[in-house]
Amino acid sequence: MSGSDAGATLPRGPLAGFATGSLGMGIWVTVPGLLLLYFLTDTLAVAPWLAGLTLLLPKVADVLLHPWIGHRCDVEQARRGHRRRLLLAGCVLPVGFAALFAVPGGLTGAAAAAWVALFFIAGNLLFAAYQVPYLATPADLRIGYHERTRLMAFRMVVLTVGILLSGLLAPLLAGGDAPTRGGYQRMGLLLAAGMLAAMLVGVTGIDRLRRRAAANPAPAGPDGWRALTASLRDRQFRALAGAYLAMSTTTHLVLAGVPYYAEYELGRPRLTTVLVAAFVAPALVVTPGWLAVARRVGKQRALLGAQAAFALGALVLAVGRPAGLPVLVAAVAVLGVAFAGMQLLPFAMLPDVINAAGAARAGTYTGVWTATEATGAALGPYAYALCLAAGGFVASTAGQAVTQSTAAHAAIRYGFGLLPAVVMLGAVLLQRRYTLDHAARAGH
Template identity: 70%
Template structure:
C-alpha cells in the first residue's frame, strides 16, 4: 500500500468542512421533530412523515449524486464543482426553521418537508465528493483512519457546538418561531464558512496525494453487489438510525420523563464531549486491534448504555448522565471506524476511481437512517398516545413510558441488529496486511 503521510495543515483544513456538516446533521435531528410537534402543533405521525419522506428520496438522490461526482472527477480531474454547489445548503437550512407565521399543522409540515428535500439534495452534493476524498487519495489503510480521525474530532466539535447553541438560540425552555429562525441564520453562517474551508482542504490534500482520474464509468451496481460493502453499509444504516433516534429523543426524555427540560443541554454535552476526547483513543485501538474489532466493541458498549437509559428517572440523574457519556465514547467509534472502512472497501474492489458511486450509496444509507431514527421515535410517541402541543401534565402515563423506552430499549435493539450485520464483514484483516510502518504513527 501507499505510504504517503498527509500534512497536518491539509488535514485540519479538510476536517473543518465537517464542522459545517455537523451543524446540518445535528440541528434538524435534535430539534426538528420537537419544533414540528410542540411549536407548530403537527401530529406526531405526520411530523415523522415530514422528516421521513424527504430522506426516502435520498435513497435515489444520493447514488445519483455519486455518479455525477465520478463523472465530474473524470471530466475535470476533481470533485470541486459539486462541492462548491453543495455550499448553498445554508439556504434550505434557514428555510427549515423560518416557517411563515400563518402556517401550522399539515401546512407547516409540508413547508418543512419541501425545505428538507432541497437541503438533503445540496447536502448530498457536498457530502458525497467530500467523503470520497479518502478513497481518491493515494494513501493506505492506517492513513485513512488518521484522516478520518481528524475529521471526527472536528465533526464532533461541530455537533457539540451546534447541539448546545441551537436550543439556547431558539429560546431555551420557551422556544418560539422567531427564536428558531434566528438560530438557523446564525448557525447557517457558520456552516457556510466551514464548508468553504473544507473545499480548500480537499485541494490541499490532493496536492500531496494526487487523486486518481477515473478510467471507466460509474460503478453503482458494483457497489450494490460488493459482498463486503453490503454488510458494512447495512450495519451503518442501523447505527445511523440509532444515533439519530437518540438525538431526536433527548428533548422529550428530559422534559417528560425527567421533568427537567434544562437537562437537554447537559445530556447533549454528556453525549458529545466524551466522543471528542475518545476519538484519538479509538484511532490507536484500531491501529492495534483493527477497525472491525474496535467497531464491534463500540456497538456492544452502546447497547449496554442504552439499557441503563431504559430505566428512566428511577436510575437517578447522575447515573443517566454517566450512561449518556458512555454512549458518547461509543459514538466516536461509530462515526470514525465505518467511515474509514468505506475507502478500504473501495480500494479492495479494484475500482478506486468509482469512489463516488460507493459513497453515494453509503450516504443514502446514512441519510435514510437520519430519517428513520426520528420516525421510529415518532412512532413510539404515537404508540404511547402522545398529545402534540400539550404540556407534561396533560400527557397520559403510556406516553411517558414510551418516551423512556424509545430512548433506551429501542436503540439497544437497533444496535444489536447492527452488530449482527457487522459480523458479516470480513475485509479488515486482509486490508491491513502489509501496511507500511510509516503510516502507523499517532494522529
C-alpha cells in the same frame, strides 16, 4: 494504488482544512435531528405521526439522488481530475437550513409540515452535493490503511466540535425552556452563517490535500444503474453499509429523543443541553483512543466493541428516573464514547472497501453510503415518532402546557433506551459479516 503501497503521510494543515468542512456538515446532521421533530410537535402543533412522515418522506428521494450524485462525482473526477464543482454547489446548503426553521407565522399543523418537508428535501439534496464528494476524498488520495483512519480521526474531532457546539447552542438560541418561532428563526440564521464559512474552508482543504497526495484519475466506471448495482453486489460493502444503516438509525433515534427525555422523563427541559454534551463531548477526548485501538486490534474489532458499549448504555436509559440523574448522564456518556467509535471507524473502513473494489467507483460507493446514512437519519426520528404515537403523546403549540399520560411517558423512556439497544444488536450481527478488515490491514 496497489495493496502494498503505504502511500503518503498527510500534513496537519491540509488535514485541518479538510476536517473543517465537517464543522458545517455537523450542524446540518445535528440540529434537524435534535430539534426538528420537537419543533414540529411542540411549536407547530403537528401530530406525531405526521411529524414523523415529514422527516421520513423527504429521505426517500435520497436513496436515488445520493448514488446518482456519486456517479456524477466519478464522471467529474474522470474528466476534470477533481470533484470541486459539486462541492461548491453544496455550499448553498446554509440557505436551505435557515429556511427550514423560518416557517411563516400563520402556518401550523399540516401546512407547517409541508413547508418543513419542502425545505428538508432541498436541504438534503444540497447536503448530498457536498457530502458525497467530500467523503470520496480519502479514496482519491495515495494513502494507506492507517493513514485513512488518521484522516478520518481529524474529521471526527472537528465534526464532534460542530455537533457539540450546534447541539448546545441551537436549543439556547431557539429560546431555551420556552422556544418560539422567532427563536428558531434566529437560530437558523446564525448557525447558517457559521455553516457556510466552515464548508468553504473544507473546499480549500480538499484542494490542498489533492495537490499533496492525489492519485491519478481513473477512467469513469459503468453508467447509472450499472454502477449502482455493481456496488450493491459487493458483499463487503453490503455488510458494512447494512451495519451502518442500523447504527445511523440508532444514533439519530437517540438524538431525536433527547428533548422529550429531558422534559418529560427528567422534568427539566434545560437538561437537553447536558445530555447532548454528555453524548457528544466524549468524542473530543476518546477519538485518539479509538485510533490507537484500531491500530492495535483492527477497525472491525474496535467497531464491534463500540456497538456493544452503545447497546449496554442504552439499556440503562430504559430504566429511567429510578436510576438517578448521575447514572443516566453517565449512561449517555457511555453512548457518547461508543458514538465516537461509530463515527470514526465505519468512515475509515469505507475507503478500504472502495480501494479493494477500484477507485473509479469511489463516488458511487460513497453516494450509496451517504444514502444509507440519510435513510438512518430519517428512520431514527420516525421510529421515535411512532413510539410517541403508540403511547398517545399529545402535540402542542409553543407555550401550551399538556399533561402526558402514563403510556406516553413509558413510550418516551423505552423509545429512548430499549429500542436503540435492540437496533444496535442488529448492527453487531450485520457487522460480523464484514471480512475485509484483516486483509486490508495486512496489505497496508
